[in-house]
Amino acid sequence: MLTLTCPYCGVTVEETELYPGGEAHLKRFGPGSTDAEFESYMFARKNPKGVHFERWRHAYGCGKWFLAARDTVTWEVFGTYSAQTPEPPAALVATIKQKRPGWEGWK
């Protein structure tokens, strides 16, 4: 069971306090988008073996959604940050690149 630090409360919380929201930084495709665009938004997920960006809600705490970057194999958590951003913070990306030289990036 994971522990993650809620960036709003600043506390380390147990997974049981959290609600999972799947992959982060998806771009929504609405009316006017092609079938391929909509399919990729609604259904295609990265499911990587390694660095993953994901959404979590501190459901039994402050109620805020936040994002986490972690390694799905080693369980290492690179960082958590506000959900109100279209892309991960540059400093976090730099940290991950340093720790995982072979990483292809978050996009």
Added chain:
Amino acid sequence: MSQRLAKGGRLIDRTKPLTFTFNSTRYTGFAGDTLASALLGTGKSLLGRSFKYHRPRGLVASGVEEPNVLVNLGEGDRLEPDQRATTTELFDGAVAASQNHWPSLAFDVGAINDYAYRMFPAGFYYKTFMVSTWAWHKIFEPIVRQAAGLGAAPRRADPDRYEQAYAYCDVLVAGGGVAGLMAALKAAKEGKRVILAEQTAHWGGRAPVDGGEIEGMAPEAWVKKTLEVLGAMDNVRLMTRTMVAGVHDHGYVIVYERVADHTPGDDRPRHRLWRVRAGVTKVATGAIERPLAFAGNDIPGVMLASAVRDYIVNWAVSPGEEIIVVTNNDDAYRTALAALKAGLKVIAVLDARPTANGPLAEAVKAKGVRVMPGHAVSKVRGKSKVVAVEICKQESAGEVVEVLGCDVVAMSGGWSPVVHLYSHAGGKVLWDEAAAMFRPDPARPPTGDKAQPIAEVVGAANGALTLTALCAEAGLAGGAEAEAPLAPVWVMPAKAKDKLKFKAFLDFQNDVKVSDVQLAAREGYASVEHTKRYTTLGMATDQGKLSNINGLAVLSEALGQPIPQTGTTTFRPPYTPISFGAITGEARGEIFQPLRKTPMHGWHETHGVHWEPVGLWRRPYTYPRAGEGHRDSVNREIVNTRTNVGLLDASTLGKIVVNGPDAGKFLDMMYTNMMSTLPVGKCRYGLMCSDNGFLIDDGVVVRLSEDTWLCHTTSGGADHIHAHMEDWLQCEWWDWKVYTANLTEEYAQIAVVGPKARMLLEKLGGMDVSKEALPFMTFKEGELGGFPVRIYRISFSGELSYEIAVPANMGLALWEKLNEAGAAFSAMPYGTEALHVMRAEKGFIMIGDETDGTVIPQDLGLGWAISKKKEDYLGKRAQARVHMTDPDRWTLVGLETLDGSVLPDGVYAVDEGVNENNQRKVQGRVTSTYYSPVLNKGIAMGLVKHGPSRMGEVLDFPADNGVVIKARICDPVFYDKAGEKADV
């Protein structure tokens, strides 16, 4: 014959005799005994029957690895099957019975399987039962169900108490042997918070039995001194009878404490499940001795060498009088020495290695015991107990060179470190060629959130099998006799012929033999995980603690590859079985889950309510009166509501306030219809879809003010719809100025429904509730009968209806006042079933009945509630997909049976022809079906292919027992089609 020795026994207290019964006979043991040692002390060696062949079985081990002696423990509602005798502490009055035999342990009819062993090879079940599904259902399954399983399942609820607890520590030490004590002491002295958990009732592990010296002391004295030091430290918690069951992500550790198994009836909880967050888990779980695979190695009297000396030293029980030791290593000689010291006869030591000259072997020889290097067991003679051993050369096919009589065979195939806890969260093991064992790879530990190791291994679990190695690892002075290297011997003799291998067991509990694993390899099972499932090796309740390594060594040899290439199967928690009671904890009965109560909950209870669970709520289903069945009372409530006036506790309805300058824009995205244009003071029915297009909730939206809307959701949907709104607000449109608040429990809500509803409200007085002042689909705030209320003119029944919201603390008072004042108008409370029938009579959909996650609003004839003007709303793009616009989608219609009966719920309408699976094609299904007391017939709604264009057509609905019910497609509005009754 096994017996209690006259003296000795470091764990038993001879001044405290305990009585117990086994298979209805009374016996005596001592405090400190396990059920296993007590049974052995009474002279019993035949203690169970094996699972598949029903072979006679006795004790093999002395601890958690015991595969054979599982008993039914306890009686009546405290009966518990499959309890391991070696880990069951004896208590006064214990009642145990052997398992898996009929009619008796000594004479078991099932043992005929043993003679038919050639008929039950590896994969027997797959090969036989896959012949045809007919044969499986009609012939095999009934037989297998009769024969399967070990113990008897208890028939009544468990009367014992269980609990769960949380703990945090810097260091959790798993295992209270010498290595664990050393690790705990080191961490404690560094000031760390330490939990030391030992699965048995005793500290010190094997060292007090095996001997040696630690810091100038005998192990027992050192253990005692160390415990005193640890016990005096505030930062240390010592826990016995506590097994570390599993190590999980980020150092989350499940720990199982058997609080009161040994003191039944003392009012403490029986088991306690700890959820521990540990900085690091020190795995000090020791090692488990391996059996050797030779013919007859499962006959009662053949035991692990370490178990033989455990029984002698710990409990003063000798498993027999004449012992033959068979080994591939030096450690087993300690058993010979312990037996000699206890005055027992050691007939010979068969050592598979070409030479046996280590200090331990020499010590045994010095006592005059015959040591036979290069020799092995060809076959053990005996049926339900060992009689003699046929001896052969290890490097042979089993030609007998000598036969020696004995009643105990003490075997040792070396030791396997217990790496389970290291492996659970991803730690890797490596093969140690010299020691012929898998041990943890220190370079690849399980890691935590900062990439730090969350488990480290010490002592025998780390491959430090001798006290000398273990002390060196911990940096302490100490050790025991030097040991010569072992020889990696798995099967005995080396070139054993088939006849021997057919009776050479690897997995005792699941009856898997050397021949089975070799057959699996020949049949192409190259993966150890596949072989495990095909042969069932290691799949019994001991999870292969004795069999896994031997099994994969045999598999590797059969595949002609080195052992590390074969690899291990996955180690999964729990390390040993834990009780369902502990997993459940206190979450049972009334506190299984929280109960949500409306302010009127108590009133319903005192007025004869029959409850219906709705999420965590209880809602009144109906209020049956004396002599009334539920059917009758529901019908009475409906007729009364449609004739006079009914009162419904609607407090569970979700109430979410959405406020802010962008609230209208936000709701236009959340709902399929336009909410931003709703005038202040008005109500509008709205539909909510997921962005995948499917209908997820519905309810009436009210515009309270210029920038505030109140969204009613379904009772079950309040929390997740609020979460759904927050998700989109926080993660997609975080720059929109909107707040949401879930006010569901802030208000009580009462629906006053029926032709006399207005009269009732007028009697309470204080507000103008006329059609003119408060028209249909509007709301008004004011004071009603002295209560501050908000009244909505909305109707889910098709009748004149007022839904009245009051602050929750006034809900009961208003409810009582309405009931009291309503007496003059024959007002009655009604429940959810009446609500459901009345909404179905009106053709109103219900989320969860008409919807199931695959239904879009367009399927339900709700196109009118989907805005054509809006550029976007959640689900709009999805609903434009080809499959969603397919004219063949099943669409909502009403259904009425030709004979007026009620259609069964969920039945399908069949079509002509069959599909590719030879099943009748279907063209629709029933989604809601009720008896309407107003129309005096069955009514139903359903989804039917091209439904609305097929009015009047009759469909066939096959129901149970071959009955086909005919129903006609009709308008889903059965009652007041013109809608004249609500808007009055």
